Amino acid sequence: MANKTSWLWYPGDFEIHQGMLQNFKREERGMGWPAYWYIDDCNRNVNFKRKYNLTSSTSFTVYAKGTGYVDINGTKNKLNQPLTCEAGDNTIQVFVGSTTGLPTIFIEGDVVKSDDGWIASNFVDELPAGSDPLFHDKQQDPNVIEYQQKEIHYVSSKAVNGGMLFDFGRAVNGTLNLKLTDVHSVTLCYGESETEALDVEMCYYKQENVTAATDIRKRAFRFIFIPAVAKNSVEVTAIHEYIPKQNKAEFTSDNAVINKVWNVSAETLNLCSDLFFIDGIKRDRWIWAGDAYQANFMNEYSFFDEDIDKRTLLALRGQNDIKQHIDTIVDYSMLWVIGILNHYEMSKDKAFLEIIYPKMKSMVEYFVAQTNDKGFIYGRENDWIFVDWSEIDKEGTVAAEQILLLQVYQTILACGKVLGEDVTEYNTKYDQLYQNVMKYFWDEEKGAFIDSYESGKRHVTRHANIFAILFDMVDEDKKQSILTNVLLNDQITQITTPYFKFFEQDALCKMGQQHRVYQVLLDYWGGMLDKGAVTFWEEFDPTKSGKDMYEMYGDPYGKSLCHAWGASPLYLLGRYFVGLKPTKPGYETFEVEPKLDEFDTLHSVMPVKNGSVIIDKKGKTLNIVASRNGGTVKYGGHSYPLNAGEPVTINN
């Protein structure tokens, strides 16, 4: 929190409360579909406290959402009216209870005000109060998210099937304004695709008996079909709702397809993140830890929005007591922990680390409690050992989960060190687990990790092997072995889910396979563009066409056509083609190692913490300039210091 007057709350409560609301926002064919796991809410009863030593008397007003009072040196005072503290030592406490929403306060005053320094308590724990840059004005209510609205006019309309079809030409997440002439009420059929909107029976969203006065729920769509109306009897305007954020990155090259892949990726990620990273805007609208983990990486190479990261991490974890794994999935809980390290490396936000650390530690302890005598993590009743939708041999303990647990230990070791916490015990746990992972799961003959050692089947899938590369769990020889024996081995079952494709492409790039990934960008993402995609999909199978393209999970329109993980080209292009990465937390030092062979000309702007890097390629000339110090350009086996405002030019 900058030292600016803000609405304050018990730390995490805003995110947990809004996260709860988010996880109740799913809708399917007129039914609400709450997420199917335990859902926390914010604290109901909060105390805020601060001591001031005043040199002269000062006045202030406390605004609150909830019932309560202001205690000044032991005397009760009313909310919402000017109060005075005299010179000297003063202890101010604000007590606020809210029966339905977030207990929160705003203090207006010259000296006594709701800035940095307030302590919040839920009567169990005391922590520095939480705040959010979105809420800085006393007129606001942090229980109400103030979406900006933008009128979107349809780009085309046509009379079809006895009704009217409107195409807004883009994905909209919002409501509709209707003008009805000669007709009292209509039915609204929504579609991310034209096919879906025209399917009056089965479209995912539909609202019947809609008059000009009806409240129309916020939904995601591109097309609206209104059956049984004549041309000119209905006019529709979409009202898109969003929280503005700045795209800090640019990517323009001589390849128009890649340029469009970049832009549509940015559009997709933008739509799938406002308060939180959600999986998709039509479906599920839930906060999934695995999806959010990936969105964090894409965000780093586009919006560089630390606030969404933080909100999502806090919302996913919930209150202190752990009732079950995040989203019920063991590996998602582990990715949540690992994601904190990613966020720290991007932001160097120690204040956030202090807030999240106790919850990270208790989560790690929750894992430890379900490890066996070899240090392997196993699933208990109601734990979902997911990894991926694939034929993984899950008998006994599973390799992919152990690699994640190794990185979990690395995360708490790194974060604990930043905070000066004693984390030596995790070194021991790491060492034991590492030795046993190599002993039991590394198969020397296959030159790869096997899924399960207990089954005796020695089955190899890509998953654990990909994680081992990504988290640098093996030496260069073994990485090459995995590349050859697994990643580039067609005998090994292909990754079929876009969720895990992210990790696979990441690993391939890391192993220098940019040319392969470039082709995937053209084929897979370019393939969606060929199908008319305005945002990237949850899944794409180029062999499907027509109505079949939209089916998923046994639902004809189950597929989400604006899905966060579809935006992964932002990360792949930024991290591995432009080649930017932090080498010390918060980009205190960073590297640019361009791999731009596929492009003849290119202009790209990439964000770094508190700055940006501009990379230009024109034929054989590379030009790189950064707005701040700390950079190094690596190219052709050479390193070039990259200082603020001093371009590095390389001629091949």
Add this chain to the structure above:
Amino acid sequence: MANKTSWLWYPGDFEIHQGMLQNFKREERGMGWPAYWYIDDCNRNVNFKRKYNLTSSTSFTVYAKGTGYVDINGTKNKLNQPLTCEAGDNTIQVFVGSTTGLPTIFIEGDVVKSDDGWIASNFVDELPAGSDPLFHDKQQDPNVIEYQQKEIHYVSSKAVNGGMLFDFGRAVNGTLNLKLTDVHSVTLCYGESETEALDVEMCYYKQENVTAATDIRKRAFRFIFIPAVAKNSVEVTAIHEYIPKQNKAEFTSDNAVINKVWNVSAETLNLCSDLFFIDGIKRDRWIWAGDAYQANFMNEYSFFDEDIDKRTLLALRGQNDIKQHIDTIVDYSMLWVIGILNHYEMSKDKAFLEIIYPKMKSMVEYFVAQTNDKGFIYGRENDWIFVDWSEIDKEGTVAAEQILLLQVYQTILACGKVLGEDVTEYNTKYDQLYQNVMKYFWDEEKGAFIDSYESGKRHVTRHANIFAILFDMVDEDKKQSILTNVLLNDQITQITTPYFKFFEQDALCKMGQQHRVYQVLLDYWGGMLDKGAVTFWEEFDPTKSGKDMYEMYGDPYGKSLCHAWGASPLYLLGRYFVGLKPTKPGYETFEVEPKLDEFDTLHSVMPVKNGSVIIDKKGKTLNIVASRNGGTVKYGGHSYPLNAGEPVTINN
């Protein structure tokens, strides 16, 4: 739950949610005063499940408060519309999330309906769904308590201090209807006493700028003063709000003072209990475990309302995870556990025991975790070792807390046995603690328990000694020793709080000191009647008069004049003078042992589970009749079986 269609919820959630609302209902001089402890709320996301084997197809409708859907054999269906299940095996699940209130469902149907047999899950634990006799109709909403309203007209009014004073002649807990003539707005000054209402500056409740259209908050009062209005310019009617319940007891004797003490006690308890036992109707309006523990005993001898007992126990305990001691007080947590045994002995409600048992056990484990190597319970940081407001030597571990812990172990041993749980470990803990309590806290020379053995002061207060008698922790010789050396010893600091006076009178009666307690009834409770009490007070000091009578906690009107524990004569008269008590749970067997020497004629009706006992005394003749079997009359060293409808007549 009777097998009747009811609104269903996750068990405990209704009580926890309403308890949260209750603990936010306190008001002081225009300010909200939330209770100063951690407050739980209900689950936000609940699943209800049941399997049916149907002989023919059947239809039903699911109503819900919240967002969600009905899953029939894996297919989603809408709420609020007729649904059909076919013959054969059917699994029905209802998913409901509520962002602000209680997720709850009502199912209307011939076969499929919301009666006994539904399982509720918060996605962590599965338990039989909860319900409450107040909510049996699909038109209802368990988020809204339907108070009955009764118009109360003032019994007198007078022009005074330039305004109008209205006396309603009784304690009202409700709102006001105002008729204003020639005046646009007024100020309402409330008083439990006339003195308070007339104190425009300092009265506890005041509402300013009230017009005929103003929403007037529910408050407790007897007097209303409206300053600065002429006679005839304002008319006031009170609207008392209550949940009807039946007073199942009667007490009429030849002593008019005692009769009035009885009736005013019943009025006091009635007002201080609607959904829950609260401490007082004006202040605090909070649910305190110590106060509720006592109210339970009074309830058993008057309203015999098991529902209030159950709601209060569930609300006090909150959700599974224990964040702190109930109301932050270690002894209150222990009284909560012990109160469950009282409730079971009164009700024999095994179904409730099954619901509460896991929460009782985790509470007992919470105590065990704060015992030392001698088995003594000690206070940790933020734990309040209360016992009573008195000069208790609290150095190290404290005797009164150990006696309570012994009774806690007795409670879990007894309740565990009923449920067939393995509780043998608590036998061991009980034995160790018992031996150490006697070894370290029993002072043979003083013939009493000392407060602390660690301080070396051997200080004796009444508290531990009273508990030892009440819970039969010592043999008859030691009880007599305590009676002589402590209870009847004026050298030992007197009990000054009405809270602990309850326990003291209880112990005195138990030791056969009815004649002393009778005098206390006349002096203490009769003394309040002499001061014009229409309900019994939080505290009474006969040496005080005028405005001083109403002062407490440093506040001129801090004293609550309608306070639950003021109603203890109900218990004392019923339990020890009429002499009724259960000797097996649920009054399967019970005793009536009248000690009515102070009365020449008396007619009393006392409730027992599913019945009543009528006791009449006329001069030397006692006549006792019960509506059901199981009773025994004990009198003059003899026992007489008391069978249904067969009067036992005893002539002295």
